[in-house]
Amino acid sequence: MSAEERKVTISVIKADIGSLAGHHKVHPDTMAAASRVLAEAKRKGLIIDYFVTHVGDDLQLIMTHRKGVDSPDIHGLAWDAFKKAAEVAKELGLYAAGQDLLSDAFSGNVRGLGPGVAEMEIVERKSEPIVIFMADKTEPGAFNFPMFRIFADPFNTAGLVIDPRMHDGFKFEVLDVMEGKYVVLNTPEEMYDLLALIGTPGRYVVKRVFRKSDNEIAAVVSVERLNLIAGRYVGKDDPVAIVRAQSGFPALGEILEPFSFPHLVAGWMRGSHWGPLMPVGLKDAKCTRFDGPPRIVGLGFNITKGRLIGPTDLFDDPAFDEARRTAQLIADYMRRHGPFMPHRLGPEEMEYTTLPQVLERLKDRFKEAKDYEKYIKPKIKHSEMLSGAEEMHD
Numbered sequence: 001m002s003a004e005e006r007k008v009t010i011s012v013i014k015a016d017i018g019s020l021a022g023h024h025k026v027h028p029d030t031m032a033a034a035s036r037v038l039a040e041a042k043r044k045g046l047i048i049d050y051f052v053t054h055v056g057d058d059l060q061l062i063m064t065h066r067k068g069v070d071s072p073d074i075h076g077l078a079w080d081a082f083k084k085a086a087e088v089a090k091e092l093g094l095y096a097a098g099q100d101l102l103s104d105a106f107s108g109n110v111r112g113l114g115p116g117v118a119e120m121e122i123v124e125r126k127s128e129p130i131v132i133f134m135a136d137k138t139e140p141g142a143f144n145f146p147m148f149r150i151f152a153d154p155f156n157t158a159g160l161v162i163d164p165r166m167h168d169g170f171k172f173e174v175l176d177v178m179e180g181k182y183v184v185l186n187t188p189e190e191m192y193d194l195l196a197l198i199g200t201p202g203r204y205v206v207k208r209v210f211r212k213s214d215n216e217i218a219a220v221v222s223v224e225r226l227n228l229i230a231g232r233y234v235g236k237d238d239p240v241a242i243v244r245a246q247s248g249f250p251a252l253g254e255i256l257e258p259f260s261f262p263h264l265v266a267g268w269m270r271g272s273h274w275g276p277l278m279p280v281g282l283k284d285a286k287c288t289r290f291d292g293p294p295r296i297v298g299l300g301f302n303i304t305k306g307r308l309i310g311p312t313d314l315f316d317d318p319a320f321d322e323a324r325r326t327a328q329l330i331a332d333y334m335r336r337h338g339p340f341m342p343h344r345l346g347p348e349e350m351e352y353t354t355l356p357q358v359l360e361r362l363k364d365r366f367k368e369a370k371d372y373e374k375y376i377k378p379k380i381k382h383s384e385m386l387s388g389a390e391e392m393h394d
Ligand code: 13P
Pocket: 251, 252, 253
């Protein structure tokens, strides 16, 4: 088969269309409704293959096809599947039915309408192993830490040191979700610059990773931030990612290794708290305690002539028991802070806040602080503080 014939696109498109008993888990009847739409599309040849699943309250459509990324046909199909599923959710009275479908009108692309999207077009290798990650109760920046470890940290990924095909390193495309700009940074050379950005995961988000030696795409993350798009709280932007494995990419085990450390991510209860990201199998892919803790599922597939072979449920494994236990301990520890930061997110990151109403109600009760001008008033503005670090340490 020629390279053109071996071209295939993997599209993972997800949405919260309503869930059972709160922001907890997808109802099987809504998954069945979405599956029927995709089965029909497969029969007609629009898609090659599909797999419908869920993580927590997010309905996940995994599809393969030959239409490329951002295809109106494929996005339209996903939109139909979500609409049908949302109808069932409404009929069953599920909670927040239609949550992530921000608009009634589809106009060629689901991005910006609410659903999260991770897509990559590849030329299928002789064997094409991939991992699809899906998380609930967190945001796209939650992938910054594991993506860095997988593709740039030799203490995680032995292949960066010992596999000649990976030894040149990888390129990270980082999106500034506030300004709508992106920058591409090379590792290992620009590793510190990369970390300076992606250590702020609410703003700088790793969108794609490429192998530096030949520009082959290695990973893609959904970067839609629903609440920024909607301009109001509608749920967190529970993200998905696709990562290619083996033969010049990180080995499967190198891709999973970062998740043995349940790092803190933003999300959890009401999208407004830091908590540990717990790796789980599909059977535990439902959020309970304080609507969490935030969870992530990893499904392994082979793409073969466009077909999805698998999946294997990668975190459904005793090797991740200790990570889950650690996540529980961290959850206990963080919860004990109650409404205090740093368990609660900072005011600029919170998805719900009553602060403006509280300030409004109390405004007449605020009195001038004695000797403020003399002793307390900051000598520089807050914005100046951010750029002052260098001088401070001269
Ligand atoms: P195999 O020799 O079993 O293919 O494994 C190679 C590898 O990369 C394991 O991490």
